[in-house]
Amino acid sequence: MYDLLKPLRIVEASSFVASPSAGLYLAQMGATVIRVDQIGGGPDFNRWPRSDTGASLYWEGLNKGKKSVAVDLGRPEGRALLAALATAPGDDGGLFVTNYPVDGFLSHETLSRRRADLVTVRVMGQANGGPALDYTVNCAVGIPQITGPASLGDHPVNHVLPAWDLLTGAYAAFALLAAERQRRETGRGQEVRIPLSDVGIATIANLGQLAEVLTTGDNRARYGNDVYGAFGRDYVTADGKRLMVMAITPRQWSGLVKALDIDDAVARIEGERDVSFAKDEGARFEHRDALAPLVEAAVATRTSAELGPLFDSLGCCWGPYQTMIEAARDPVLVRDNPVFATIEQASGLTYPVPGAMATIPQATRQPPIRAPRLGEHSDEVLADLLGLSSGAIGRLHDEGVVA
Incomplete structure (x- = not known):
């Protein structure tokens, strides 16, 4: 109040x-x-x-x-x-x-x-x-x-x-x-x-979604838990915890790549597809078919207790999936x-x-x-x-x- x-x-x-x-x-x-x-x-x-x-x-x-x-x-x-x-x-x-x-x-x-x-x-x-x-x-x-x-x-x-x-x-x-x-x-x-x-x-309309369908003539597809137009999805850790991991800004993306130690693999995809993911969130979404499995495999090798502090130190954007009871007890x-x-x-x-x-x-x-x-x-x-x-x-x- x-x-x-x-x-x-x-x-x-x-x-x-x-x-x-x-x-x-x-x-x-x-x-x-x-x-x-x-x-x-x-x-x-x-x-x-x-x-x-x-x-x-x-x-x-x-x-x-x-x-x-x-x-x-x-x-x-x-x-x-x-x-x-x-x-x-x-x-x-x-x-x-x-x-x-x-x-x-x-x-x-x-x-x-x-x-x-x-x-x-x-x-x-x-x-x-x-x-x-x-x-x-x-x-x-x-x-x-x-x-x-x-x-x-x-x-x-x-x-x-x-x-x-x-x-x-x-x-x-x-x-x-x-x-x-x-x-x-x-x-x-x-x-x-x-x-x-x-x-x-x-x-x-304010979010551009009305203009999207009017100009393309098509409805947006369903993408499940993938965030439309950006790199973001749920991933499961080695201890079975599910995390929502996002990379909207260049800093969030570079932090995620470094935290998961996938620099070389990402560079290889960029070379093969003639694209750069450093600054373009749309490119990360378009090529999620290659990027998501990399992140999925890397997250699966580490526990949530390991990843949380590492993500935080590198400026990553992430959050744990919680039930409402867990949210109510969250300090x-x-x-x-x-x-x-x-x-x-x-x-x-x-x-x-x-x-x-x-x-x-x-x-x-x-x-x-x-x-x-x-x-x-x-x-x-x-x-x-x-x-x-x-x-x-x-x-x-x-x-x-x-x-």
């Missing part, structure tokens, strides 16, 4: 991954993020993975550091409260993140009647308002057809990382700050719509990583959780704040932000509008 955004107040009405992750990133940089949910929890309140006690580890992960308000959004009174929170006065407020539909009681047009300078960042499925999730975007942009080994033919492979959700969430946080900056200069509010499908296809990744702190969650579970992913050497890193209990801050927020009296809040509780 850092205090960079401490004055800002963001109201979030969202679920699943993309929109809540935007709120998470903003909260970890110091913004006050107030998440408003249906009483009893929204559609993501009990999502997997869950603990043995039934607590959603997903919820605890994506909502760290936020405040939670629970209202009955099925009733006009509950909807009015959410609209009032999103448009509450204050120079640092009027910032709303949501993945609710474009139309309805949370439309920007409706809310901006309450506050003209409102900034709404709306995560969507498709730009035309149609539904989309990470997996439906991923299959549509062609990634599953180039993932996995060539032996799969045309059979698609879904990956388990919700990449488009995460990119969309990060872009939503960035877009909110951009719109807020312009509001400070002009006084003008606006709505920023961020469809998952646009993030997916734009990212593919560099988790145990000794200042990004993580072990805290008790509202569920009663205690485990390491990350704060802000950025490190600011000039600032003191604050420990992460646990995710809230559902509705934990309802009374506090309604009193502080809307100025409701204890009696008024009590009546809302009695009527089942607030929990």
Whole structure:
């Protein structure tokens, strides 16, 4: 946690991954993020993975550091409260993140009647308002057809990382700050719509992959664990450990050749094929049929304990394949990583959780704040932000509008 955004107040009405992750990133940089949910929890309140006690580890992960308000959004009174929170006065407020539909009681047009300078960042499925999730975007942009080994033919492979959700969430946080900056200069509010499908296809285009198929007329082939356009693949050591070995830069390539003592063999291939691998990563990829067996044979004669320090000393780029349990126990990744702190969650579970992913050497890193209990801050927020009296809040509780 850092205090960079401490004055800002963001109201979030969202679920699943993309929109809540935007709120998470903003909260970890110091913004006050107030998440408003249906009483009893929204559609993501009990999502997997869950603990043995039934607590959603997903919820605890994506909502760290936020405040939670629970209202009955099925009733006009509950909807009015959410609209009032999103448009509450204050120079640092009027910032709303949501993945609710474009139309309805949370439309920007409706809310901006309450506050003209409102900034709404709306995560969507498709730009035309149609539904989309990470997996439906991923299959549509062609990634599953180039993932996995060539032996799969045309059979698609879904990956388990919700990449488009995460990119969309990060872009939503960035877009909110951009719109807020312009509001400070002009006084003008606006709505920023961020469809998952646009993030997916734009990212593919930004990486040159769309241009590739448009200019060649062909889809990219599957290359298994080989990194496209560069020298990189998994190799097995003498003690059975699997390492990912990369050589993108000239220094990484020269270090790898020296570490494995394959200088003469590489020079022979260069002479036979009239090519130089020293500076051209594309050439290393094109001639991987000759280079990969050299590396494979050399790695297989040494243990991971031998290769690791040697690779590090020569500037090689490599990493061990680990299970997620091994990653969780990795001292560099988790145990000794200042990004993580072990805290008790509202569920009663205690485990390491990350704060802000950025490190600011000039600032003191604050420990992460646990995710809230559902509705934990309802009374506090309604009193502080809307100025409701204890009696008024009590009546809302009695009527089942607030929990």
